Amino acid sequence: MNFSVYLYLFIGMGLVTYLPRTLPLLYLAHKQLPQWLIDWLGLIPVAVLSALLAPSLVTTAAERSFSLGKPELIVAIPTLIFALKTRSLGGTVLIGMLLYWLAGFIM
Amino acid sequence: MNSKEEFSSSQQKIFQDGAVAAWPICLGYIPIGLALGVLAQQTGLPWWAVAMMSVLVFAGSAQFICVAMLAAGATIPAIIFTTLVVNLRHTLMSSALAVYLPGVNRRFLALFAYGITDESFAVNMTRFRDGGWDRWRALTVNHIANATWILATITGTLLGQLVPKGAFGIDYALTGMFICLLVFQLQGRIYIITGILAALISIVWYLLIPGDSYIVGASICAATLGYFLQRHYRRSK
Numbered sequence: 489m490n491f492s493v494y495l496y497l498f499i500g501m502g503l504v505t506y507l508p509r510t511l512p513l514l515y516l517a518h519k520q521l522p523q524w525l526i527d528w529l530g531l532i533p534v535a536v537l538s539a540l541l542a543p544s545l546v547t548t549a550a551e552r553s554f555s556l557g558k559p560e561l562i563v564a565i566p567t568l569i570f571a572l573k574t575r576s577l578g579g580t581v582l583i584g585m586l587l588y589w590l591a592g593f594i595m
Numbered sequence: 596m597n598s599k600e601e602f603s604s605s606q607q608k609i610f611q612d613g614a615v616a617a618w619p620i621c622l623g624y625i626p627i628g629l630a631l632g633v634l635a636q637q638t639g640l641p642w643w644a645v646a647m648m649s650v651l652v653f654a655g656s657a658q659f660i661c662v663a664m665l666a667a668g669a670t671i672p673a674i675i676f677t678t679l680v681v682n683l684r685h686t687l688m689s690s691a692l693a694v695y696l697p698g699v700n701r702r703f704l705a706l707f708a709y710g711i712t713d714e715s716f717a718v719n720m721t722r723f724r725d726g727g728w729d730r731w732r733a734l735t736v737n738h739i740a741n742a743t744w745i746l747a748t749i750t751g752t753l754l755g756q757l758v759p760k761g762a763f764g765i766d767y768a769l770t771g772m773f774i775c776l777l778v779f780q781l782q783g784r785i786y787i788i789t790g791i792l793a794a795l796i797s798i799v800w801y802l803l804i805p806g807d808s809y810i811v812g813a814s815i816c817a818a819t820l821g822y823f824l825q826r827h828y829r830r831s832k
Contacts (some may be wrong), residue, residue, distance in 0.1 A: 494647060496671065498648045501678045503650050505652050505678060505682045506709060508683055509711040511707055512686050513696065513707070514704050514705070517674060518699065529687075530691070530823060531789045531818040531825075536793075538687065538817070539814045540688070540713065540773055541770065541773040547802060550799065552805075567770075577623070577772065580774060584764070584770060584774065585765065585768055588766065589762075589764030593797050
């Protein structure tokens with residue numbers, strides 16, 4: 489692939505990445521938002537993060553089947569406890585990586 | 596937002612606060628960015644293409660998918676369409692951030708929107724909710740995270756095959772980050788319930804429906820259920 493093919497690809501990807509991030513903000517920041525919408529949007533962060541995370545812990549990506557006992561899930565438990573106790577984002581990333589690395593030797 | 600307050604805090608203080616909030620994101624982005632760069636290099640992307648992608652796209656998961664699709668010989672329209680689907684969740688995040696940026700000028704919003712990622716969103720929302728946070732600090736978080744991401748991905752392509760696959764638990768950096776960002780959001784019973792609902796719905800949705808609709812679909816379902824539960828609970832009190 490040459491330069492211009494990459495350029496077209498990444499400009500296209502860039503547009504479909506940027507527009508979903510900018511249009512709601514440009515529109516909603518200048519609206520008087522009703523209270524129900526503010527309440528609903530307040531629950532969005534926890535819902536999105538949970539939906540991003542949960543399937544990766546208990547399913548296999550290749551055949552999309554349910555699987556308890558993946559190292560991802562087992563490591564997630566001490567990592568979650570660490571995050572709850574310390575509330576340290578950097579520390580949690582490091583602990584998670586370390587435990588997952590160690591799990592790779594054991595499991 | 597009080598503009599006098601913003602001017603009274605010095606630029607250096609804003610940068611410091613932004614950097615303190617951003618560094619854990621950077622810590623997570625370095626291994627993930629390196630991993631993406633290594634993968635891209637092994638797929639045959641030159642370093643400048645990775646640099647161009649990180650500047651123009653700045654969306655980690657979409658970039659990983661792009662590299663995987665290029666490796667599988669996918670067409671350019673297919674990759675762009677997949678990117679759109681994967682990034683639709685950001686419409687929800689952008690909407691949620693609008694609550695804390697009322698009436699801010701559109702040029703600022705256009706610049707700010709570029710840096711809305713899962714990670715910067717979660718960090719900024721937590722800070723906004725706790726107070727003592729403003730749009731300039733939030734913008735600093737976005738841009739420090741972005742600069743780190745670009746450098747990490749380029750470095751990854753240059754290191755290339757020096758890094759063995761799966762070394763140092765690199766593959767878990769993103770998961771670890773999501774776990775802690777989720778913990779930050781658990782600020783009461785209704786948030787915990789909504790999080791559990793989202794987890795259950797997303798798992799079932801993921802198993803039953805092909806594609807990536809489970810992220811947006813489960814988020815909307817869980818937030819809506821959580822909202823009605825919260826309203827019911829408030830009324831019955």
